[in-house]
Amino acid sequence: MGKPIKRHPSLVQVSREHHYGLLLSWKIREGLKNNIAPERIKRYTDWFYEKYQKAHFDIEEQFIYPILSSDHPLIVQAIQEHRHIEALFHQEDNLTDMLMALEKAMEAHIRFEERNLFNQIQEVATPEQLQLIEDNHNQPFEDTWEDEFWVRSK
Ligand SMILES: [Fe+2]
Ligand SMILES: [Fe+2]
Numbered sequence: 001m002g003k004p005i006k007r008h009p010s011l012v013q014v015s016r017e018h019h020y021g022l023l024l025s026w027k028i029r030e031g032l033k034n035n036i037a038p039e040r041i042k043r044y045t046d047w048f049y050e051k052y053q054k055a056h057f058d059i060e061e062q063f064i065y066p067i068l069s070s071d072h073p074l075i076v077q078a079i080q081e082h083r084h085i086e087a088l089f090h091q092e093d094n095l096t097d098m099l100m101a102l103e104k105a106m107e108a109h110i111r112f113e114e115r116n117l118f119n120q121i122q123e124v125a126t127p128e129q130l131q132l133i134e135d136n137h138n139q140p141f142e143d144t145w146e147d148e149f150w151v152r153s154k
Contacts, residue, residue, distance in 0.1 A: 038095035
């Protein structure tokens, strides 16, 4: 990761979720490298999406992105990337290609948010807007998935 700019406390939990998103990409890469059946990896990505990714996109789109205007080029890009990533999570065929595209799209989107978008948002956000993010945030993500296909010996 590049030079991290200090995150406002209201954005810390969202940034922590990004860590799990990057971990998802890593797990997919490990799984594919170890010839794990794509169906098995897909069961995890389905769970991850329902349990966490959907809520993460929701909080960003409802309380974080609106801090910049909806026609701001970075917001237009971010929303497009969300729709693309959602479509990949929902894709049911060509699973190996889907997983390869998903891990790349997730990683690129998270790095874009952490290195660029969130810094700009932080600069213009009012204390009330930041408080709203905090008040509406869901429970911290916990990975309880037991089928650890990313562990080499399993
Ligand atoms: Fe996002
Ligand atoms: Fe995000």
